[in-house]
Amino acid sequence: MEDILRLERVSKVYKPNIRALEDISFRVAKGEFIFITGPSGSGKSTLLNLIFRAEKPTSGEIFFEGRPLSSFSRKEIPYLRRKIGFVFQDFKLLENRTVFENVAISLEIQDIPEGEIKYRVLKILKRLGLEGKESQLVRQLSGGEKQRVALARAVINRPRLLLADEPTGNLDARRTEEVMEIFEDLNAEGTTIILATHDQSLFVDSHRRVLVLDEGRLLNP
Amino acid sequence: MRKLFSRAAKEFRTTPGTYIAATLIIALGLTVFSFFGLMYFNLIHFTEQIARELVLNVYLAPKTDPVITQKLINEIEKNQLVAQVSFVPSTKVLEELKHLFEDQELVKDIKPDFLPPVLLVSFKDPFLALNKLKDFSEYLSQKKGVLKVQFAQSWLVKLANIKKFLEIFSVSGLFLVGLATIFVISLVVRLSLAQRQKELEVLSLVGATPGFIQNPLIFLSGLQGLLASGISLTLVYFLKTYLDKAIKGFFPGFTGSLLFWEKWQLISLTLGVVLLCVTASYGASRRYLRY
Ligand SMILES: Nc1ncnc2c1ncn2[C@@H]1O[C@H](COP(=O)(O)OP(=O)(O)O)[C@@H](O)[C@H]1O
Ligand SMILES: [Mg+2]
Numbered sequence: 001m002e003d004i005l006r007l008e009r010v011s012k013v014y015k016p017n018i019r020a021l022e023d024i025s026f027r028v029a030k031g032e033f034i035f036i037t038g039p040s041g042s043g044k045s046t047l048l049n050l051i052f053r054a055e056k057p058t059s060g061e062i063f064f065e066g067r068p069l070s071s072f073s074r075k076e077i078p079y080l081r082r083k084i085g086f087v088f089q090d091f092k093l094l095e096n097r098t099v100f101e102n103v104a105i106s107l108e109i110q111d112i113p114e115g116e117i118k119y120r121v122l123k124i125l126k127r128l129g130l131e132g133k134e135s136q137l138v139r140q141l142s143g144g145e146k147q148r149v150a151l152a153r154a155v156i157n158r159p160r161l162l163l164a165d166e167p168t169g170n171l172d173a174r175r176t177e178e179v180m181e182i183f184e185d186l187n188a189e190g191t192t193i194i195l196a197t198h199d200q201s202l203f204v205d206s207h208r209r210v211l212v213l214d215e216g217r218l219l220n221p
Numbered sequence: 222m223r224k225l226f227s228r229a230a231k232e233f234r235t236t237p238g239t240y241i242a243a244t245l246i247i248a249l250g251l252t253v254f255s256f257f258g259l260m261y262f263n264l265i266h267f268t269e270q271i272a273r274e275l276v277l278n279v280y281l282a283p284k285t286d287p288v289i290t291q292k293l294i295n296e297i298e299k300n301q302l303v304a305q306v307s308f309v310p311s312t313k314v315l316e317e318l319k320h321l322f323e324d325q326e327l328v329k330d331i332k333p334d335f336l337p338p339v340l341l342v343s344f345k346d347p348f349l350a351l352n353k354l355k356d357f358s359e360y361l362s363q364k365k366g367v368l369k370v371q372f373a374q375s376w377l378v379k380l381a382n383i384k385k386f387l388e389i390f391s392v393s394g395l396f397l398v399g400l401a402t403i404f405v406i407s408l409v410v411r412l413s414l415a416q417r418q419k420e421l422e423v424l425s426l427v428g429a430t431p432g433f434i435q436n437p438l439i440f441l442s443g444l445q446g447l448l449a450s451g452i453s454l455t456l457v458y459f460l461k462t463y464l465d466k467a468i469k470g471f472f473p474g475f476t477g478s479l480l481f482w483e484k485w486q487l488i489s490l491t492l493g494v495v496l497l498c499v500t501a502s503y504g505a506s507r508r509y510l511r512y
Contacts (some may be wrong), residue, residue, distance in 0.1 A: 054426065054511055074512045075430060082428035092423050109429035153427065 010060035038213030044196035085154035100134040143170035251453035261391030407501035446498035
């Protein structure tokens, strides 16, 4: 199967000398759903940030759909990001805006008519169980609701690749199960998913591929 | 273009208070700058004007042959420092005298033939000519038909010093005020964007292009600069017209009204402010984007 993502000997060193990632190589096929796990500080978030081009690797190269990320100019990066959804660990939601505005932002930045935006936002909110919450301010929401708003914003563009950083970190067992079901559904619809988590219970019973990070190194390439 | 306007309008509506307050602060800074600048330039101009009125008086012997007088006038006019020579005949001198004395009895018997006619010599730039002026007056006093040469050298020296002081004062003062204004403007633009830091970051992360995010902000900043310039220059203009009325007749040498900024100065000041706002906003917003 064709690769959507390929990493070749990727390293990331933060100043002064923090080796967050060392010599990481792996491939992800189109339509795959993989987990990245490892203890806190092992480099999971850093790895997702590099794939999203929120940061640049110190050495090595990342290929998205065959094209090296280092070849994307400042003006091209936005178009790359529209193909990659990211559920941030800290959500990165605008607390003083409504749920609707937070999700619609992904569409407003493109030339999409208002009517279509409204239709698609309400549809995704309904799917994620946020129906009726659209005009609430994000700061009034619970952690679990914020998590789902962040997910809604990440997937509304129908990204080819979805990156999720600890997407169940704020959820109780029941909510966790609900969110994981949504990921499974999205994957069934064809979205490639990379999910970073320190919670082993999310994947122990699944047949999914699991990459294990420890102190920036991949234990099972 | 229409899209830019509508997005800028939307952007304005998110924090209208901040935009208005920032515009007023910028306008205030500019008002201080342009008002002080204007006052300095007027003071310098004023000293020059006074100096120009201090002319060289060349007293001629009464009944000097008109041919000799004309020759003298021609010679003085040839000097490059000289702006104008005017001849005041004895009869005119008498008239002035009569004007001065209330008691007409005193001047009744004076015959114009006994009064020395005067040549009034004014200079293009009395400050520049100051050293040469002394030599020139000494030279003139040797001339045939010349009784006495008189000029207000001590006054000119004092005025020249005042002008020099004003120039140093205004250059350094304007430099400081200008620096403070630049600092205030870029700080205000920066601070109003710092409020939006999170939003700019989020926009860049969900795939907005740098132009999409920055263009409305830069456009609004430019507009702020333009508005602020308009407000402050109008304010300074009204201040000037008020001062014109208020100081009328204070100084005998001062006839006209105060100088205002010339057109090219107004335009370059406005352009400079707009440019400053635009670059400050570009630089500040760029820092919050994550590409
Ligand atoms: N921006 C940064 N600057 C410096 N060090 C960082 C930065 N981000 C992460 N690190 C360091 O890199 C290592 C990996 O961090 P991270 O990727 O967040 O791990 P994880 O997500 O697995 O908990 C940690 O030692 C962390 O302190
Ligand atoms: Mg992390």
